[in-house]
Amino acid sequence: MFVQKPPMGYNTWNTFGHNIDASLIKETADAMVDNGLLDAGYKYLVIDDCWSERHRDPVTDKIVPDKKKFPDGMNAVSDYVHSKGLKFGMYSCAGVRPCADYPGSFDHEYLDAVTFAEYGCDFLKYDYCYKPETANGEMLYRRMGLALENCGREILFSACNWGSDGVHGWARSTGASMFRSTGDIFDNFKSFSDIAFSQIDKFCYSAPGCFNDIDMLTVGMFGKGNVGTTGCDLNDYITQFSLWCLLGAPLMIGCDVRNMEPQIKALLTNRELIRINQDEECRPVYEVRTNNWNNVHAWFRHLSNNEYALGVFNFTDGDARPIRVELFDIGLSLGCGKALELVDVMSGERFENVTETFSPPMNYHACRVFRCRIVDAK
Numbered sequence: 001m002f003v004q005k006p007p008m009g010y011n012t013w014n015t016f017g018h019n020i021d022a023s024l025i026k027e028t029a030d031a032m033v034d035n036g037l038l039d040a041g042y043k044y045l046v047i048d049d050c051w052s053e054r055h056r057d058p059v060t061d062k063i064v065p066d067k068k069k070f071p072d073g074m075n076a077v078s079d080y081v082h083s084k085g086l087k088f089g090m091y092s093c094a095g096v097r098p099c100a101d102y103p104g105s106f107d108h109e110y111l112d113a114v115t116f117a118e119y120g121c122d123f124l125k126y127d128y129c130y131k132p133e134t135a136n137g138e139m140l141y142r143r144m145g146l147a148l149e150n151c152g153r154e155i156l157f158s159a160c161n162w163g164s165d166g167v168h169g170w171a172r173s174t175g176a177s178m179f180r181s182t183g184d185i186f187d188n189f190k191s192f193s194d195i196a197f198s199q200i201d202k203f204c205y206s207a208p209g210c211f212n213d214i215d216m217l218t219v220g221m222f223g224k225g226n227v228g229t230t231g232c233d234l235n236d237y238i239t240q241f242s243l244w245c246l247l248g249a250p251l252m253i254g255c256d257v258r259n260m261e262p263q264i265k266a267l268l269t270n271r272e273l274i275r276i277n278q279d280e281e282c283r284p285v286y287e288v289r290t291n292n293w294n295n296v297h298a299w300f301r302h303l304s305n306n307e308y309a310l311g312v313f314n315f316t317d318g319d320a321r322p323i324r325v326e327l328f329d330i331g332l333s334l335g336c337g338k339a340l341e342l343v344d345v346m347s348g349e350r351f352e353n354v355t356e357t358f359s360p361p362m363n364y365h366a367c368r369v370f371r372c373r374i375v376d377a378k
């Protein structure tokens with residue numbers, strides 16, 4: 001399935017792990033609509049691991065939904081999700097068992113693809129646990145890619161092999177629409193910033209058709225749930241969401257959307273950040289030289305319609321300081337007659353006729369994202 005822009009949606013894993021059932025999915029679907037997430041672009045509601053019985057059906061060999069968690073079957077759930085205008089996503093694994101020890105799709109790819117189609121599934125996250133040692137991982141993703149394309153239903157293929165086997169080099173060729181490029185995210189500052197940094201130079205492999213997936217967001221979890229550790233504060237979540245948007249990564253929400261703080265709802269539906277994330281040209285960022293302090297970064301990205309995005313990040317633990325960006329490092333040479341005009345997408349603060357150097361004041365752990373234009377210097 002060909003997607004033009006980074007997919008957006010919600011996934012159960014980060015908050016709920018194995019604590020999932022039909023009521024949770026229905027309530028989540030309601031909340032996605034009522035809280036404006038669908039309107040903002042989050043259209044996939046994905047059930048992650050732990051949705052099935054421990055064993056395949058002995059007669060049909062199909063994976064069957066857990067009868068206690070989904071007493072009316074999976075179609076009742078997918079029908080409900082679809083009735084809200086959302087798309088329905090499910091989960092399986094290229095190995096013999098997913099990470100939580102349910103049946104995996106190894107050697108059952110074609111049967112399972114058809115089963116997912118029967119369940120009304122529109123998105124399949126395909127994990128990598130318990131892969132037989134001698135099986136070739138790349139081939140297993142190719143197999144499921146083909147099986148999905150030929151199962152009779154359009155299903156977005158979300159490959160999740162954690163960045164192993166040089167996946168950025170071949171994911172697109174399997175028919176996948178997104179590929180996980182890192183290990184699992186945890187709900188703390190170090191985890192998400194390490195994940196984002198590790199992929200800065202790999203976003204050149206992310207473009208319409210297939211996007212670099214740096215895992216589900218922990219924004220709004222505040223340490224609660226399945227991948228909750230110390231948790232983050234609101235500032236950290238603003239940084240996380242800004243990073244994912246600036247990089248053009250898929251946006252899969254991982255908090256409990258039924259109980260979001262108002263600031264989290266506002267952040268996850270921030271139109272300006274989402275507009276940058278979904279920019280139709282899908283160009284990668286590049287790193288701009290800054291003052292060269294450790295843990296201080298600036299990234300620049302070309303957007304459509306001659307607009308640009310500049311993200312400035314102060315990852316130091318205790319220093320509030322201006323970060324200096326030299327404009328010649330983004331190609332605005334000294335005396336070229338052009339200037340930068342910037343608007344902070346969160347605060348609306350404007351900076352006009354900026355030439356030579358841009359030094360926005362920055363708190364520690366803070367980030368600022370600017371939408372920019374290049375105009376004649378005054």
Ligand code: GLA
Nearest residue numbers: 013048049098099100127184
């Ligand atoms: C792996 C994946 C996670 C999640 C779990 C489920 O760890 O990377 O995103 O799907 O499996 O068991």
